[in-house]
Amino acid sequence: MNAFFALLQATQVAPEESHGGGLLTPAGGLMFWTLVTFIVLFIILGKFVFPKITATVEERERKLEEATQAAKRDREEAATLLADQKRQIEAARIDAQKIIVEGRQAGEKVRAQMIEETHHQQQQMLERARSEIAREKEQAIAELRREAIELAIAGAGKVIERNLDDQANRKIVESFLASIPAETKRG
Numbered sequence: 001m002n003a004f005f006a007l008l009q010a011t012q013v014a015p016e017e018s019h020g021g022g023l024l025t026p027a028g029g030l031m032f033w034t035l036v037t038f039i040v041l042f043i044i045l046g047k048f049v050f051p052k053i054t055a056t057v058e059e060r061e062r063k064l065e066e067a068t069q070a071a072k073r074d075r076e077e078a079a080t081l082l083a084d085q086k087r088q089i090e091a092a093r094i095d096a097q098k099i100i101v102e103g104r105q106a107g108e109k110v111r112a113q114m115i116e117e118t119h120h121q122q123q124q125m126l127e128r129a130r131s132e133i134a135r136e137k138e139q140a141i142a143e144l145r146r147e148a149i150e151l152a153i154a155g156a157g158k159v160i161e162r163n164l165d166d167q168a169n170r171k172i173v174e175s176f177l178a179s180i181p182a183e184t185k186r187g
Contacts (some may be wrong), residue, residue: 149173 153169 016120145174149177 149170152173153166
């Protein structure tokens with residue numbers, strides 16, 4: 001290396017020895033040594049530095065390619081997951097609508113059953129009321145018969161002026177009333 005610097009110093013021209021050219025004037029010696037220096041430096045860089053730089057760049061390109069591929073896979077996986085999520089949301093919405101419809105149907109069914117049960121209870125109440133009215137009517141008719149029998153006995157006793165035994169009188173009047181048709185009794 002010392003020889004290189006010595007050679008470089010020997011080729012340098014002192015400013016007073018220069019031929020009056022400027023910076024842009026070509027000098028043959030300077031060009032030669034610049035070219036030699038460039039070639040030596042290029043060989044050294046090509047042998048030691050460029051392979052490392054090239055390997056680093058290739059490694060970086062490989063890592064970028066892998067990252068790009070991983071990003072593509074992640075994007076595809078995210079798209080798949082999103083589609084699955086959308087399908088699940090749609091299925092959940094359909095299930096919710098189905099549950100709402102089933103709930104409405106169940107509500108309508110319960111409502112219809114309650115209405116039917118109310119009508120049934122109403123009919124039973126009407127039947128009970130009718131049977132109670134009929135029973136009370138029969139009781140009222142029987143009570144009226146007893147009173148009519150007693151009035152008839154009392155009236156007959158006064159008319160004939162003779163006192164018959166009450167039990168015998170009742171049997172006579174009851175048999176008479178029983179012989180009268182039912183329609184004339186109620187009318």
